Amino acid sequence: MRETDLLVVGAGAAGLSAASEAAKHGLAVTVLDDNLLPGGQYFRRLPTGYHHTHETVFDKERQRANALYATTGQKGITYLNDAVVWESPENGVLAFARGADSGRIRAKLTIIASGAHDRPAPFPGWTLPGVVTAGGLQNLLKGQRVIPGRRAIVAGNGPLVLLVGATLARAGAELREVVEAAPILKRLAGSIADLIAMPKIVRQAVDYRLAIMKSGARLRTGWTVIEARGADELEEVVLAPIDATGKVDRSRARAVKADLLVVGFGLMPSIELVRLLDCKLEWKPLRGGWVPVRGADFETSRPGVLAVGDGAGIGGVEMALREGKLAGVIAAERLGKLSRDQAANLKAPIQAEIAKVETFRRGLERLYAMPPAFLDLLTPETIVCRCEDVTAGELRARQDAGFGSTAALKGTTRTTMGRCQGRNCLRTLSALIAQASGQPIEQVTMPRPRLPARLVTIGDLLQEELPPIEMPKDPHLPRGERVS
Amino acid sequence: MAGSVFVETPPRDAEIAVVGGGVAGMSTALFLARAGRDVVVLERGVPWGDASGANAGTLSLQVKRTEVLDLCKLSLDVWKRFGAEMDIDVGFGQPGGLRVATTEAEVAHLREYSEEQRQGGLEFEWMEGNQLRDMAPWLSTSVRAATFCREDAYSSPLLSGGALPAAVGKAGGRIVGHAEVTDLKREDGGYRIETKRGALRVKTLVITAGPWSGQLARMLDVALPIYVDVNMLSVTEPAPKILDRVITHIGGILSLKQLANGTILIGGGWQGRGRFAGMEKFADHVRLGQNLTTAVSVVPDLAKLRLVRTWAGYEAVAPDALPAFGRLPNNDGAYIAAAARGGFTFGPAQGLLISEMILDKPPSTPIGRFDPARLLTGAHA
Amino acid sequence: MTGFRITDGIDRGTAFQFTCDGESVTAYPGESIAAALMAAGKRQTRVTARRQMPRGLYCGMGVCWECIMIVNGKPAVRACMTPAEPGMKVETQHGVGDPA
Known part of the structure; x- marks a missing residue:
């Protein structure tokens, strides 16, 4: 069995920040990533054979991204890509599938940075080819520089709507409509005081808006998608306003021709691993729904298991980077590489930054709180x-x-x-x-968590050495406990 | 709710109460309701909530002991009749089954075991060499011999869990969910039943509560020794046809079959972890690995498929591993189906036979040896 | 009407071909099957087993399994997670992916 001081599950913003910080202080760190390349979703990496010829509007995050990618070669870090964590056979041990290299790993401390995925928001026609999630669109842009359609509509709820709209406009798609379900213009006055805690992000949002306007697309707030139509692929999208009571006003619905509909109704944390580890959960709708309960120092109810980043509650990339870094310090302190004072000095500035992001998040959450109509669709x-x-x-x-x-x-x-x-x-x-x-x-009762946490190929699971199989003497006889 | 087969609370009085809404209980209720009797099913959670919903659905004749072959044939016949005669879609399929042996010792064991079963009336064919390869080219070459039983079958825990309760409702039976029984008392020649959804009085009581049956019997001062296995089961992603027979292993360590939707169920009595109290049950990492290893050693193509889900389910077993059902000792008008070793397989037969006792009909097959009273004697009295 | 590659600022290297349902498709080293198909305007990746509904790339991050295709004879390969390779044979997956 492999052994490590610190095991980090996930190689996105939070996971790589944690690994980098912890290794810097002398911990042996292993990172398990279920992707082929590091970076997670936000910092998704272009194929290694692609070269930048010059900077474009899509390369603004290149510096931060490259710094994170470099983490995987940092001293003290073992990075295992294409590794699917599927089970925890005992305390402190995780099992992962990675082809012939599948096996188990024992860690003194585990940081789960599992990230997030788009929240499902079903409506008629949402299964048609040509309807993709906001996260999926951004991944195609960042990881492939491909736009999966030409005549585009963006619909949803949350900051990703503007971002995706701007992406499509800047990429040269024929952007038709960008519709945000929450009446954010009406709410802006009530949120701005908190939002300016992160002035850079506010400026970015203004830029996104300008890019959308410049493209000639309509930007509507308080509108939503109610149907996608088409025979075998998307041909038309029906949009409608949401009235003051949160109901869709079908009388004002309008159909728009399109071959690409990007839907983004917010993200939800990927909690399958914390569930499998039996970590206590709490319901935080503004953080994406079910999230692991965390104590001081990001520890879940399972001792020795920390959760950070979007997987512990949607907080966005700025939060994930800082939570990850803080978790790296915490890990180094807990495993004896930093004294209490040293750790405190390192933590203070990160905590101050996290407080700012928290303030910003509060403003964002008030701005985007979703009208509750989607089951009506x-x-x-x-x-x-x-x-x-x-x-x-x-x-x-x-x-x-x-x-x-x-x-x-x-x-x-x-x-x-x-x-x-x-x-x-x-x-x-x-x-x-x-x-x-x-x-x-x-x-509402959640189904019991079942393994595997994610699908794994059976052949991979057989790589592990197991004790020899003993045949039962008589397979008919009871094997369990007597209960009466 | 309109059209619901469930009622919110039990009636104050009913003729017959069936405690336990799994396959044995629903079968009992179905035959009684179809005979025009007033029957209420009391289920502690939701129907098929535990053993009936958590098992593999294998209905294999040839894995059974010789003593239970007739009972098993009857049950397979009832499973088949659900669909064929009663229009209840339980997902029954009868592709026949192969029971495999991979070592010399296992081949000898299979020969001996199957010969004994032949004496007990089992029909099967001995398969090896080219004949076996032709029938099942997907078997590993490590499989040296197999017996093929045409009667081996399966039904769907998923479909039957919807269809049988609906059929009970259609026949006039009532089903109360979330009605865990908290007390049972004899009263005025009948029974008083306290449940979490209210109390009722009945003339006739049937306990078909799987692993909870022993605890219910104890409320009526009957001590039945019941053991509970925690069987693990796994299911793969849906795949094109890989195997087209029900597979079992002479060592009792494997069951395999591919369902109509292409998923493959992998079981074999491998034990999970957990306790009955508090309903804690989990898969066991090592034994799951051993179960999958065994499966791949018999059908190598399984190694290419992805595992979607593994779970554990209870199975009630009597100390002698024979079915235990019939009259509840020392309690007139009370019946029990306490254990089976193959409860999903035997459930319909147990239901039919208990209904026959209540309806004063001759039994469709002799049941004397399954009398639960046997468990009260000897070491377990 | 079709998807497209953003070419500004990116040198993708030397293009190669693979086939999808017998038709030639262009791709670049490291490009995912899904991205190459999108750029070629092909968006349907599978037809579901139960209702025979068309599906295509949806989540783009390996979570939803909607973009599964038959790749070199192997069913249920996620087009969004799998790099294309020269000469690869990709097919729309019907149902569980029985051979055509």
Whole structure:
């Protein structure tokens, strides 16, 4: 079994910052990354064979990105790419799949920086080719410099909407509409005092807005996508305003021709690993939903397991970089590489910066708080579970037949049981249950966490050396405990 | 809710209560309701919430002990009739099964075991060499011999978990979910049942609560020794056809089959970790690895597939590993299906046979040896 | 109407070809199958098993499994996570990916 002082799961902004800082103070660090190249989503890296000929508007983060990539070659750091963490067979040990190199690793301390993915927001036609997530669009831009369509519409809720709109405008797409569901212009006055805590980001947002305007696209706030249409691919998008009560006003809906619809209704933390580790969770809707409960020093309810970055609650890249760095200091202190005083001196400036980002986040959250209408968009034919092709109508029929719990709906429709393991449907399923039962969504039972945390190839799992198999003497006889 | 097969609270009085909404309980309730009897199913969670929903759905005749072959044949027949005669889609399929042996010792064991089963009425074919390769080219060359039983089958825990409760409702039975039974008492020639959803009085009581059955029996002063296994199961991603038979292993360490949606279920009685109290159950890392190793050693192509999910489910077993069902000792008008070793397989037969006892019909197959009273004697009294 | 590569500021190296459903597609070293297909205007990656619905790239980060295709005969390969290679044979995946 491999051993390391500090194990970092995830090689995005938070994970690499943590690893770099911890290694700087003398810890042996191992980073497990499920991607081929380091950087995670925000700092997604171009193929190594691509060369920059000159700086463009898409290269503004190159310096910070290169510094992070360089971390993987830093002294004291072992970086393992294409490694899927799937299990924790015992305290302090994680199992990972990595082809012939699959195995287990024991760490004195573990930092989980699992990142986030787009929150599913189903509406009729959201499964058509040509409808992609905001995160996916940004990945294609950063990692491939490819735009997956020409005539484009962006719809959603949150800061990514403006960013994606600007990306498409600057890339030369025919940007038609950018629609933000929250009435952010009306709310701006109430948020600006907090937002200016991060003046650089505010300036960026203004730039994004200008780029969108310059492209000739319409920028609407308080509007949403209600349907995507097309035979085999996206051909048309239907947009409608949201009224003061949060309902969609279909009387003012308008259809716009498009071959690319980017949807971004916020991100949600990837919590499969903290769930598998049985870390306590709490519901923080403004941080993306379920997040691990963290004590001082980012420790989860599982001793020795820290969680940082978007995977511990959506905070954005500026938060992730700083939380990661702070976690690196914390790890070095806990493992005896820094004295309490040394650590305190290093922590103070990072904590002060985190406080500023927190202030900014509060403003952002007030600005973008989502009107609660999205379940109204579902028609009986709308797909909820993309992997298993389960529709809202099927789920509601099961609910009406009395199979209303998470377990019963899962068990009788296969919702959440496909390859995505519920990442694209569990939130919707919970919302449907909450709606039918009148409970708040956070009281809807979550399915039991199951391994593997992510899909792994069976052949990889057989790389591990196991004790020889002993045949039961009589396989019919009981093997478990007596219970009565 | 309109159209629901569930009711919120139990009625104050009913003729028959079935405690436990798994496959044995729903089958019992189905046959009773179809015979026009007033029956209420009390389920502690949701139907198929535990063992019935967490098992592999394998209905294999040839893995069973000789003593239970007739019972197993009856149950397979009921499983088949659900779909064929009663229009209840339980996802029944009967592709036949191969029971494999990989070492000399296992081949000898398979020969001996299958011969004994032949005496007990099992029909099978002995397969080896080219004949085996032709039938199952996807088997590893390490498989030296197999018995092929045409009757081996499967049904879907998923589909049956929706369809059987719906059929009970359609036949007039009532189902109460989240109605954990907290007390049972004999009262005026019947039974008084306290549940978390209210109390009721019945003339006839049927306990079909899998691993909880022993604790319920104890409320009526019957001590039945019941053990609980924590069986692990795994499922792969959906894939093009890899195997088209139900696979079991003579050592009792493997069950494999590919379902209609292309996913492959991998089991074999490998034990997870956890305790019954508090319903804590988890997969065990090492034994999962051993289970997958065994599976790949028999069907090598499985190594290419991705594992989607592993889980653990309870299975109630009597100390002698024979089914234990029939009249609840010392309690007139009470019946129990406490254990089976293959509870999903045997559930429909147990349901039919218990309904026959209640309806005063002759049993479809002799059941004397399965009388739970046997467990009260000897070391376990 | 089609997707496109941003060429400003980037030298991608030497292009090569692979095939998708028999048609030739251009790609560059390190480019993902999905990116090359998007740039070629091909967006449908699979047809679902149960309802025969068309699907394409959705999450772009390996989470959703919507962009799975048959690559060199192997089903369920994520086009967004897999670099294209010269001569690679890529096919739209129908259902579980039975050979055509």
